[in-house]
Amino acid sequence: MPRLSGHTRMYLILAGICIVIFVSVLSAYLPSRTLLPPPENPRYLDPELSTAERVEDLLSHMTLEEKIGQMALVEKNSVRTEGDLARYGIGALLSGAGGKPEENSVAGWSDMVVRFTEASRSSRLKIPILYGVDANHGHSNVPGATIFPHFIGLGAAGDVALVEAVASATRAELIGTGISWSFSPTLDLPEDIRWGRTYEAFSDDPTLAGTLGAAYVRGLQGSGAHIAVLATPKHYIGAGAMRLNTSSNENFSIDQGTTPPDETKLRAVYLPPFRAAVDAGALSVMAGLNSWGTAKLSTSSYLLTDVLKGELGFEGFIVSDWYGVYEIPGGEYRAAVTAINAGIDMVMLPFDYRPFVRNVRRAVTRGEITESRIDDAVRRILRAKFALGLFERAAPLQEEGTVGSLEHRTLARRAVSESLVLLKDDGVLPLSASAQHVRVAGSAAHNIGRQAGAWTVEWQGIDGNWLPGATSILDGLREVLGDDVQIEFSETGTFPADTQAEVGIAVVGEPPYAEGWGDNNRPELSAADLEAIERLHAVSERVVVVLVTGRPLFITDQLENWDALVVAWLPGSEGAGVADVLTGARPFTGKLPLPWPSEVSQLPIENGVTRDGTAVLFPRGYGLR
Ligand code: BGC
Numbered sequence: 367m368p369r370l371s372g373h374t375r376m377y378l379i380l381a382g383i384c385i386v387i388f389v390s391v392l393s394a395y396l397p398s399r400t401l402l403p404p405p406e407n408p409r410y411l412d413p414e415l416s417t418a419e420r421v422e423d424l425l426s427h428m429t430l431e432e433k434i435g436q437m438a439l440v441e442k443n444s445v446r447t448e449g450d451l452a453r454y455g456i457g458a459l460l461s462g463a464g465g466k467p468e469e470n471s472v473a474g475w476s477d478m479v480v481r482f483t484e485a486s487r488s489s490r491l492k493i494p495i496l497y498g499v500d501a502n503h504g505h506s507n508v509p510g511a512t513i514f515p516h517f518i519g520l521g522a523a524g525d526v527a528l529v530e531a532v533a534s535a536t537r538a539e540l541i542g543t544g545i546s547w548s549f550s551p552t553l554d555l556p557e558d559i560r561w562g563r564t565y566e567a568f569s570d571d572p573t574l575a576g577t578l579g580a581a582y583v584r585g586l587q588g589s590g591a592h593i594a595v596l597a598t599p600k601h602y603i604g605a606g607a608m609r610l611n612t613s614s615n616e617n618f619s620i621d622q623g624t625t626p627p628d629e630t631k632l633r634a635v636y637l638p639p640f641r642a643a644v645d646a647g648a649l650s651v652m653a654g655l656n657s658w659g660t661a662k663l664s665t666s667s668y669l670l671t672d673v674l675k676g677e678l679g680f681e682g683f684i685v686s687d688w689y690g691v692y693e694i695p696g697g698e699y700r701a702a703v704t705a706i707n708a709g710i711d712m713v714m715l716p717f718d719y720r721p722f723v724r725n726v727r728r729a730v731t732r733g734e735i736t737e738s739r740i741d742d743a744v745r746r747i748l749r750a751k752f753a754l755g756l757f758e759r760a761a762p763l764q765e766e767g768t769v770g771s772l773e774h775r776t777l778a779r780r781a782v783s784e785s786l787v788l789l790k791d792d793g794v795l796p797l798s799a800s801a802q803h804v805r806v807a808g809s810a811a812h813n814i815g816r817q818a819g820a821w822t823v824e825w826q827g828i829d830g831n832w833l834p835g836a837t838s839i840l841d842g843l844r845e846v847l848g849d850d851v852q853i854e855f856s857e858t859g860t861f862p863a864d865t866q867a868e869v870g871i872a873v874v875g876e877p878p879y880a881e882g883w884g885d886n887n888r889p890e891l892s893a894a895d896l897e898a899i900e901r902l903h904a905v906s907e908r909v910v911v912v913l914v915t916g917r918p919l920f921i922t923d924q925l926e927n928w929d930a931l932v933v934a935w936l937p938g939s940e941g942a943g944v945a946d947v948l949t950g951a952r953p954f955t956g957k958l959p960l961p962w963p964s965e966v967s968q969l970p971i972e973n974g975v976t977r978d979g980t981a982v983l984f985p986r987g988y989g990l991r
Contacts, residue, residue, distance in 0.1 A: 403490070408423070408427065410423040413755075413757070417753060424493070424748055427491060430727060431723060432490075436712075436743075437743055438723070439460060440459055440716060441460055441461075442482065444717045444718065452488045457712060457747055458497070459495050459498070462688065462716065463507070463824070466507060470508070470823070472543055472769045479543060479544035483497065494756040496596065496751065496756070497545050497546055497547060499548060500548070500550065501545075501595075502516065502821045503517070503936075503938055504536050504539060504939075505540050509833065510769060510770045511769050512775050512777075512778050512940075514938050515778075515781050515936060516936040517566055518959060519781070519937060520578060521569040522784075524578070524957060525784055529585065530581040531585065532781055533582040533583075536595075537588055537595045539768050539770070542767075542768040543769065549600060551568070551578075551597065552599075553579045554566065554567040555575055556570055557969075558608075558620060558970040559889060560966075561606070561608065562883060562886065563880075564916055565916030565917060567606060570973075570986065571960075572634075572639050576638050579599060580642040580646035587647055593649065593750075593753050596649060597648050598648070601652055601653065601654030601655065602654055602674060603658075604654070605656045607626065607970070608625050610623075611623075614657065614693060618881075618885050619887065620885045624656065624657045625656050625657065626659070632673075644679070650685055650712075654690075655688070655690045665705065670684055670710065682749065682750055683746035684746075685712040686712070686713050686714050689717075691715075698721060699725045699729070702725050702726055703735055706735055706743065770835050779940040780952075781943065786934055786956050787932070787958055787989045788991075789931040789932070790930055791931075791990055792908075792930065793929075794910055794929045795910065795950075795954075796948060797948055801868045802868065804854075804867055804869050806855045806871045807859035807861075807873075808874040808898050808899070809873075810914035811855065811871070812838045812841070813829065813831060814837075814838050815830045816876070817934070818836070818938055819916055827879070829878060836938075836940070837942050839934070842943070861905045868908070870903060870910070871909075872895075872902050874892075874899065875891070875919075876914070889920065899928075910929060910948070911931050912932045912948075914936065915933065915935065916936055922983060932947075932954075954991055955989075956989050957988060958984055962984040964981075964982060964983040
């Protein structure tokens with residue numbers, strides 16, 4: 367062996383150190399599994415085995431990185447290359463609201479989902495992704511889909527069989543584009559109508575929300591041997607009780623705010639709907655972006671692990687909400703460690719998955735997250751994937767012709783009729799068969815964007831008439847009243863002053879909004895709508911006001927001037943369902959799913975009890991027949 371000079375030895379030692387550093391950095395960045403062959407005896411691919419056996423077998427073949435990949439939920443536009451799905455073993459993708467394919471059509475959606483699914487199945491272990499969307503009121507991301515009333519309208523209808531039917535039609539439309547997962551139903555119990563998500567909830571009544579939520583889970587998941595579309599009750603927990611001016615988002619006042627921690631209310635009010643949904647078979651639950659007292663929900667091992675997984679016996683997985691984990695203070699590494707240890711199983715990142723994989727792997731290496739916690743999370747995710755039969759779906763299930771079908775639209779029209787609530791009637795309704803001349807006015811009379819609300823193709827919705835296949839309330843009236851009745855329309859209520867119509871119908875309400883962008887310190891009618899009502903009144907013998915709204919509005923000062931008041935909520939694509947009831951073809955059966963306040967000082971309202979102790983304008987359950 368030749369003798370080396372001191373310098374050469376030093377260089378060699380330095381080079382050695384550099385190589386070690388280089389290799390460890392490289393291995394930290396490159397997923398090592400890409401080098402592994404597929405397992406020789408993949409028993410988990412055998413559909414004859416039980417789900418539990420398949421889960422355990424698959425888990426036994428997985429590397430740590432493959433497990434961590436399953437815990438990542440990525441927004442589809444953040445996927446760098448389709449190859450990354452297999453390379454990182456990504457567990458799930460989502461289309462955040464408005465996250466559409468290049469060609470926003472039924473075919474465009476199916477092609478996109480098929481492509482991503484195939485890419486995920488090309489991995490060593492062939493684990494298919496879950497593909498999730500917010501089907502809050504039908505498969506509402508897709509133009510041409512049936513848009514059902516938002517949940518608040520279904521809460522007003524209060525019809526369990528109807529909700530199950532709506533969910534099963536939604537399932538068929540989702541399957542029509544290959545989608546296996548929906549972030550619904552919402553089981554929040556709104557106590558403050560200033561919150562921009564009031565309409566996403568069925569009711570502030572835990573029993574009603576639980577009964578309808580369970581029906582929705584059954585309808586969406588179906589009753590076959592496999593779950594057809596995975597439901598996700600959200601937002602666990604207490605989000606409907608967030609208080610004004612507590613939001614962690616500077617743009618909002620309530621949304622992403624603080625729920626006062628209250629153990630009694632947790633058990634008596636917030637938990638029962640989730641218990642009902644879990645008992646109905648839900649295998650994923652979304653944690654809210656709210657704080658429980660001083661800490662973000664995703665940090666609470668008490669609420670996530672002890673209560674939901676422990677007490678409620680929830681065997682599915684808990685998914686965090688949009689970027690919610692990273693709102694935990696301390697930086698991305700600390701946030702991921704805290705949330706996963708608290709019980710979050712799948713993290714809606716939703717953007718860069720590579721640092722997530724690195725951070726979680728580092729945390730496991732350092733012993734800050736145990737491998738058994740990782741195994742528990744992945745077991746829960748795989749359990750849902752096997753329950754969905756995803757491994758056996760040769761291609762994502764697809765059904766031709768279901769999206770926006772006549773059958774679904776007919777169901778939606780009935781749902782609209784059932785959701786209408788009659789709050790006042792001085793003998794105008796139903797429109798008398800002898801009415802020959804009707805005038806229609808207001809911002810929502812001929813505006814499908816308003817009647818559909820947000821979460822319709824775009825996150826914040828789109829004002830105006832643009833949704834294919836939908837019927838506006840005005841067109842519904844024309845269709846139902848027929849040619850014998852003269853119908854005049856002016857959005858602003860501008861009509862010839864020399865004649866009086868027998869009835870004026872003012873269809874007025876809120877423009878679309880979603881989440882904290884809809885937080886509003888005083889929800890009420892716009893000046894333009896109030897003027898339209900007044901003008902219409904001047905040229906009509908009687909006036910019926912129809913509110914198209916995501917929540918009760920402050921109408922205390924105007925109510926006495928109106929001859930009748932109908933709440934239509936956000937009815938969706940089938941405006942004719944409103945006409946069916948106004949004309950008496952169907953009866954009024956809806957009831958208020960939450961109290962209707964008369965003044966802001968009454969908010970929040972907890973189980974019917976107002977903050978200032980005064981009486982509301984109409985209590986929950988009110989509705990004339
Ligand atoms: C909402 C969730 C929704 C998620 C995915 C979030 O902003 O809070 O309700 O499921 O986005 O679109």
